[in-house]
Amino acid sequence: MNLTYFTFFICIIVCTLIITYWAAKRSKTTNRFYTAAGSLTGFQNGLAISGDYISAASFLGVVGTIAINGYDGFLYSVGFLVSYLVVMFLIAEPVHHLGKYSLADVVCYRFNRNSIRSVMAFGTLLISFLYMIPQLVASGLLLRLLLNIDYSISVVVIGGLMTIYVVFGGMIATSWVQIVKTVVLLSGTFLLSLIVLSRFHWSPSAVMTEIIQQTPLREQFFIPGQLLNSPVELVSLQLALLLGTAGLPHILIRFFTVKNTKEVRRSLLSATWIIGIFYLITLVLGFGAIALIGYQKLVAADPTGNLAAPLMAKELGGDFLLAFISAIAFTTIVAVVAGLVISATTAFSHDIYHHIMKKGTTSEEDQLRAARWSALGIGLISTIFALRMENMNVTFLVSLTFTVAASSNFPVLLLTIYWKRFNQTGAIVGMVTGMIVSLACLILGPHIMNPNGGWITSKPLFPLYNPGIVAIPVGFFSAIIASLIFQKSSQSADEEMAPFFIKAQTGIDMRGKSM
Amino acid sequence: MNGQNQKVDYVQVEQSEQFQQFMTKRKKFILPYTIFFLVFYFLLPICTSYTSFLNTPAIGDISWVWLFAFAQFVMTFVLSIVYVKKAGALDQEAELIIKNQIQKGGAA
Numbered sequence: 001m002n003l004t005y006f007t008f009f010i011c012i013i014v015c016t017l018i019i020t021y022w023a024a025k026r027s028k029t030t031n032r033f034y035t036a037a038g039s040l041t042g043f044q045n046g047l048a049i050s051g052d053y054i055s056a057a058s059f060l061g062v063v064g065t066i067a068i069n070g071y072d073g074f075l076y077s078v079g080f081l082v083s084y085l086v087v088m089f090l091i092a093e094p095v096h097h098l099g100k101y102s103l104a105d106v107v108c109y110r111f112n113r114n115s116i117r118s119v120m121a122f123g124t125l126l127i128s129f130l131y132m133i134p135q136l137v138a139s140g141l142l143l144r145l146l147l148n149i150d151y152s153i154s155v156v157v158i159g160g161l162m163t164i165y166v167v168f169g170g171m172i173a174t175s176w177v178q179i180v181k182t183v184v185l186l187s188g189t190f191l192l193s194l195i196v197l198s199r200f201h202w203s204p205s206a207v208m209t210e211i212i213q214q215t216p217l218r219e220q221f222f223i224p225g226q227l228l229n230s231p232v233e234l235v236s237l238q239l240a241l242l243l244g245t246a247g248l249p250h251i252l253i254r255f256f257t258v259k260n261t262k263e264v265r266r267s268l269l270s271a272t273w274i275i276g277i278f279y280l281i282t283l284v285l286g287f288g289a290i291a292l293i294g295y296q297k298l299v300a301a302d303p304t305g306n307l308a309a310p311l312m313a314k315e316l317g318g319d320f321l322l323a324f325i326s327a328i329a330f331t332t333i334v335a336v337v338a339g340l341v342i343s344a345t346t347a348f349s350h351d352i353y354h355h356i357m358k359k360g361t362t363s364e365e366d367q368l369r370a371a372r373w374s375a376l377g378i379g380l381i382s383t384i385f386a387l388r389m390e391n392m393n394v395t396f397l398v399s400l401t402f403t404v405a406a407s408s409n410f411p412v413l414l415l416t417i418y419w420k421r422f423n424q425t426g427a428i429v430g431m432v433t434g435m436i437v438s439l440a441c442l443i444l445g446p447h448i449m450n451p452n453g454g455w456i457t458s459k460p461l462f463p464l465y466n467p468g469i470v471a472i473p474v475g476f477f478s479a480i481i482a483s484l485i486f487q488k489s490s491q492s493a494d495e496e497m498a499p500f501f502i503k504a505q506t507g508i509d510m511r512g513k514s515m
Numbered sequence: 516m517n518g519q520n521q522k523v524d525y526v527q528v529e530q531s532e533q534f535q536q537f538m539t540k541r542k543k544f545i546l547p548y549t550i551f552f553l554v555f556y557f558l559l560p561i562c563t564s565y566t567s568f569l570n571t572p573a574i575g576d577i578s579w580v581w582l583f584a585f586a587q588f589v590m591t592f593v594l595s596i597v598y599v600k601k602a603g604a605l606d607q608e609a610e611l612i613i614k615n616q617i618q619k620g621g622a623a
Contacts, residue, residue, distance in 0.1 A: 071580065071581070071584075074584060075560070075584070078556075078559070078584055078587045078588070081587070081588060081591050082552065082556050082587055082590075082591055084591065084595070085549075085552045085591055085594055085595070085598075086549075088594075088595060088598050089545050089548060089549050089552075089598060090545070090549065093602070204577075205575065205576060208576055222578060222580075222581070223570050223578070223580070224563035224564075224569075224570075224580055225563070225564075231560070231561075231564035231565065234560045234563075234564055235557065235560050235561065235564070238556070238557065238559075238560050242553075242556060261602075261606065262603065262606070265598070265599045265602060265603065266599070268595065268598075268599075269595050269596065269598075269599050272591060272592070272595040273592060273595070276588050276591060276592060279588075280588065494526055494529075495525075495526055498525035498526045498528070498529040499523070499525035501529060502525060502528055502529060502534065502612075502617070505537070505538065505541065505609070506537070506609035506610075506612055506613055507609065508612075508613045508617050
């Protein structure tokens with residue numbers, strides 16, 4: 001590792017540790033630890049949401065998949081972005097009004113049962129680990145390729161950093177690491193895209209002509225159907241991307257970090273614009289990568305195209321630019337995994353420890369101590385898992401997290417917020433069925449059961465790579481049917497629903513947080 | 516204003532004209548826009564799967580399918596602004612409901 005790389009990485013590590021030190025002095029209450037006490041402004045939270053959302057899979061993965069598959073790669077960006085409309089129109093404000101620290105708080109505001117809280121907490125833990133461990137594995141592999149450092153050292157460094165941020169700085173440190181990451185990522189990739197365009201004298205048609213020369217797809221590069229040629233797979237993927245974001249706990253708990261409804265809207269507005277602009281930049285980078293590097297070299301470096309952005313940086317600006325882009329990728333990874341650690345921590349220490357094991361009787365100091373220990377435990381467990389999974393291809397799990405979230409958390413949240421006849425049995429059945437079905441489709445599907453190099457070498461029992469189109473409706477219907485079967489009298493349902501519904505819609509405040 | 520909200524008859528508040536009007540207004544913008552963006556979003560994969568007319572050039576070498584994909588971005592940007600405006604316009608009404616009905620004990 002030469003001096004340029006070393007300087008960039010030390011810079012980032014030192015910066016984020018200073019943030020954590022500053023945040024640690026401010027994280028002395030549970031409210032501050034879990035939600036930064038609602039102290040972020042809408043714009044800051046918008047930056048943090050983008051930092052939480054744009055993973056290395058989005059940055060490096062989307063650039064790579066656009067470079068290799070053309071138009072179909074861009075569909076991921078479309079889905080990732082439009083999903084924010086679902087969050088905005090249907091989910092964000094009620095979640096902010098109803099929840100305190102965790103996603104389970106939202107559902108338990110209506111159905112205050114420990115059984116529901118445990119199921120919701122389990123869902124958050126499952127989704128967070130499913131998302132976090134593959135990111136750690138991918139980051140280990142990435143740093144090994146980029147910097148030639150040992151896989152286990154990279155995993156330990158990233159796992160260690162994310163744990164330190166959360167244990168000492170809680171939500172405040174996590175938020176500010178994410179804000180810094182978004183600023184660095186956006187300005188870095190914007191700069192890189194300008195360099196790319198200047199190479200082609202700012203002419204889109206020059207880029208397109210060069211792409212057709214470089215890709216084996218020729219003109220087909222710009223036409224749909226290169227990656228996803230079955231309509232069912234395509235619609236299924238788009239459905240999971242659209243509804244998944246609205247079920248991702250680490251994104252939704254970010255709506256507790258602002259103080260009122262207006263700031264929730266501002267967060268969403270800025271997050272949507274930032275994420276949208278970012279995906280437009282990745283399109284330029286994807287095009288640039290295939291035009292400047294060529295298909296053969298991209299695939300030789302990494303068959304999935306994940307190294308497209310770094311390779312192009314090297315081509316355009318030598319070692320310096322490569323070091324810069326690698327540092328950005330590194331920041332991207334630590335910011336996202338820190339967000340996942342804090343969402344898992346909240347689910348464990350707030351929901352499981354405080355509410356279920358201790359029946360809500362623990363003191364403030366106890367809760368804070370439990371939160372820090374949980375964060376440490378969660379950081380350690382995921383790092384250990386990531387260390388043992390070096391040789392497994394787990395990156396596909398990242399996109400499948402969207403399916404799990406869209407078929408368990410999302411239906412239950414939506415029905416809790418809007419449907420009068422929904423009840424606790426429906427919530428539990430919906431969550432459990434959604435999780436089981438989406439995981440079963442994944443395990444029995446061609447990602448894992450595959451005659452050519454799957455973990456289980458046999459014919460897949462479930463035919464689709466993207467199980468969303470089956471799992472999401474099953475999640476919804478099971479929740480609805482269970483509610484209808486175990487229905488209460490409509491009058492008691494009215495009495496239970498009315499205060500909840502009014503609060504969800506207006507934000508009437510009973511604990512000094514909104515309006 | 517009493518801070519104790521236990522006495523509020525929420526069913527009555529919910530059935531009050533004020534709250535019903537507020538909900539009608541909310542639904543009036545949320546539902547149509549939600550249906551619109553869902554249809555617009557799924558139209559893209561459905562059109563590209565079952566037809567090929569989007570593959571014809573629209574502006575120069577750029578085909579309709581790219582314009583449609585970019586239109587998704589434009590739609591998201593525009594709707595995010597629309598949402599903030601429309602939802603913000605109802606804030607006052609929500610506040611009135613809270614002030615008139617809930618904090619006074621729901622006997623409005």
